[in-house]
Amino acid sequence: MPEIIEVEYYRRAAEATVGRRIVGVDAPDDWFLKGGVSGADLATALVGGTVVAVWRHGKLLGLVVDAGDGDGSGRVDLGLRFGMTGRLVVDGDAPIDELLYTTTRDDPAHHRFGLRFDGGASLEIVDPRRLGGVELPADRSRLGPDAASLSAGELAGALEGSTAALKARLLDQSRVAGLGNLLCDEILWRVGLAPGREAGGLSDHETAALAAGVMTTIAELAARGGSHTGDLQESRRPGALCPRDGEPMARDRIGGRTTYWCPVHQR
DNA sequence: CCGGATGTTCACCT
DNA sequence: GAGGTGAACATCCG
Numbered sequence: 001m002p003e004i005i006e007v008e009y010y011r012r013a014a015e016a017t018v019g020r021r022i023v024g025v026d027a028p029d030d031w032f033l034k035g036g037v038s039g040a041d042l043a044t045a046l047v048g049g050t051v052v053a054v055w056r057h058g059k060l061l062g063l064v065v066d067a068g069d070g071d072g073s074g075r076v077d078l079g080l081r082f083g084m085t086g087r088l089v090v091d092g093d094a095p096i097d098e099l100l101y102t103t104t105r106d107d108p109a110h111h112r113f114g115l116r117f118d119g120g121a122s123l124e125i126v127d128p129r130r131l132g133g134v135e136l137p138a139d140r141s142r143l144g145p146d147a148a149s150l151s152a153g154e155l156a157g158a159l160e161g162s163t164a165a166l167k168a169r170l171l172d173q174s175r176v177a178g179l180g181n182l183l184c185d186e187i188l189w190r191v192g193l194a195p196g197r198e199a200g201g202l203s204d205h206e207t208a209a210l211a212a213g214v215m216t217t218i219a220e221l222a223a224r225g226g227s228h229t230g231d232l233q234e235s236r237r238p239g240a241l242c243p244r245d246g247e248p249m250a251r252d253r254i255g256g257r258t259t260y261w262c263p264v265h266q267r
Numbered sequence: 268c269c270g271g272a273t274g275t276t277c278a279c280c281t
Numbered sequence: 282g283a284g285g286t287g288a289a290c291a292t293c294c295g
Contacts, residue, residue, distance in 0.1 A: 003273050031290080059274080084274050085292075110292090129291045131274055164284060173275085180273050227273055256286075258271080 002059055002082040003227040004147050004178030005218060010080075010088040011056040014063065017090065017115070017123050021050045022065065024116035026124070027134070032112040034081075034133040045076055045136060046115070057146055058177025061088070062138045063115075079138025083131025086112075089124045147178035148218050152211040159199045159207065166202070167195035168255030179214070181257045186230035187217045189244075194266045195254045236260045 002010070025046055027039030046065055052075070053064040060079055067074025082088070107126075113134050114124035125132060145154040158175040159166070169175055170184050179187070188195050191213035193206060202210065221229050231243055240249045242262035252259045 001273055006273075081275085082273095083290090084272070086274095127291095128293075129272095129274095131290065133275090162283085168284085171274095182273050257274095 001084070001226070001228075002086065003180035003183050004056075004059060005183070005222045005227050007056055007059045007061055007082065007178075008148065008222060009226075010061055010082070011054055013088055013090045013093070014054045014061065014123060017051045017063070017117065017121070018054060019050065019052075020117040020119070020121060022046050022048065022115055023118050026111070026114035026116065029112050029130065031130060032125075032127070032133050034135040035139070037134075037136045042078075042134070042136060046078065049074070049076075057140050058143050058173055059180070060138060060140065060143065060177075062140075076136060077138040079135040080113075080125060081132045081135070082125070083127060083129060083133070085129045086125050086127035086132035089122075089126055091121050091123075142174050143177040144173065144175045145177065147176050147214055150176060150211055150214050152208045155211040155214070156204075156207050159202060162199035164199050165195060165254050166193060166197040166199045167257075167259060169199035171255045171257065176214075178218075180227065181259075182227045182230065182233070182236070183217065183221070185236065185260055186221070186232045187213050188266060189232045189242075189261060190217055192265050192267065194263070195259050195261050196252070232260065 025039065025043045027033060027042055033039065049065040049067045051063050052066045055062045060081060063078040065076050065078055110126050110128045112125050112127045112130060114122055116122050144158055159169055162169050167184050167188060170179050191210050193210060221227060235243055235249050238251060241247060242249055242264065244262065245264055247262055247264040249260050250263050
């Protein structure tokens with residue numbers, strides 16, 4: 001399910017593991033391990049270590065694990081990605097998602113990765129489609145500025161000089177980290193910008209409005225309960241009318257993703 | 268049965 | 282190099 005909002009929920013849930021000592025790593029699926037690490041590598045690096053911090057950058061969740069050798073040199077960042085269908089389960093509780101995936105949510109075959117902690121607690125990723133993954137170390141090098149705290153200046157830098165479609169650029173995680181398909185459509189609809197506009201062609205005023213829209217939309221939908229709680233959500237289907245002005249919504253393919261937008265008020 | 272889905276990466280074009 | 286497209290991953294849903 002995750003876009004930036006859901007991964008932030010996951011980060012909060014993962015906070016419960018801070019201070020815990022790792023006693024086991026479950027990595028039943030080599031496909032899920034990215035960057036050439038093996039399950040044995042992960043066990044060597046993580047078992048015996050303690051989670052000392054949790055962070056999120058875009059859709060990437062990081063666990064800082066201290067090997068406990070006293071000087072901090074054994075500190076590593078474990079990176080967790082969730083793809084479209086990955087869910088984080090901490091101590092047997094999924095913080096969200098029961099509403100959308102009501103079936104097979106406990107299928108053991110979908111268990112792709114787990115950490116076991118001293119005292120029986122656990123953190124695991126359940127991901128039916130295996131679109132997520134685990135990496136060590138977490139690689140933030142290809143991520144742009146985080147969308148949840150995006151400044152107008154950062155956004156201007158992300159869009160500058162690009163002839164690509166605005167939405168395609170916003171979906172590019174190396175330019176802005178965290179926005180997914182639903183959130184992008186919602187933001188552009190709220191701000192009144194057409195998704196196919198040339199990314200580098202926005203005025204300063206439009207860029208500032210878009211940056212503000214990115215942050216306020218994320219904050220508002222996060223408070224409501226997720227990326228799927230947008231005002232546009234029910235109109236993301238063929239034949240729907242724009243909730244703002246009642247005009248027919250357009251459906252296009254932009255940035256490789258199905259895009260719903262209102263040709264009347266999004267210009 | 269078919270198409271599409273909150274994601275990412277890669278090969279292959281233009 | 283930039284940008285676009287389609288495939289792949291595997292499952293569920295309409």
